[in-house]
Amino acid sequence: MPAVVAVLAQVRESGHAAADVFAGTPYARLMRYDHIPARTVRFWAWLDSAVTWMLALPPLAPQFIATLYWLNGLLGGNPVAPTFEPIHLLFVCLTGALVSVWVVARLLHPVGLFAVIDGWARLYVALVLVWFIVGLGGPPVLWLFVFTEGAGTVAQLRAAYRSRGPA
Incomplete structure (x- = not known):
């Protein structure tokens, strides 16, 4: 590749x-x-980086989760994060690291194919988040992530599948 x-x-x-x-x-x-502009690919990569770098760093991941639950409290949900065992934090940090690598790939090589891959992946993530919120009683603050994932899906797939006009 x-x-x-x-x-x-x-x-x-x-x-x-x-x-x-x-x-x-x-x-x-x-x-x-x-035909997908590099700025489209990079925009969504930078947006991802705002969250994922904190999840990738073990000292910051619990603080990020605590902040999410604080916001959850402002939305009427539980403001206290559950206690995470080390294995839970390991998977939080591994996920943050993997997404951070994906961010770097899109920032260094903002090719259109990466926008398509990211757009479809965001749709999957949004659907999984909805399943956790609605089906399992997940914290309402996750709706913020459903919104950003949905916006990224629409923006990138719209750019990918729009008509390129006359050849």
């Missing part, structure tokens, strides 16, 4: 449409999203 990203960067710099350069090659399918 790094070779593909390097070639994409060269194509962008050349001013040629990547879809034209790769027509008839195995990479042609990847290029159907080259």
Whole structure:
């Protein structure tokens, strides 16, 4: 995949449409999203970074969770975070680290395909959050994340699947 990203960067710099350069090659399918602006990919990566870096760092993860529950209290829910065992915090930090790596990938190589992948992943995350809130009685503060995940889904998939106009 790094070779593909390097070639994409060269194509962008050349001013040629990547879809034209790769027509008839195995990479042609990847290029159907080259019209998505890099700023769209980077915007949603930066937004993710606002949360995930705190979750990735073991000393900050419990503080972030406590802040979420404080906000939850302002929304009428329980303001006190449950006690997390070390194994729970391990998975919080691992998840934060994995998402942080995904953030870095999108910031360094803001290609359209990454927007499509991120858009569909956000839809899945939003649906899982709704299931936890509605089905399992999760904290209402999670609706804020459903909103941001939904906004990211709509923005990125709309950019990906919009008509490119006449060829």
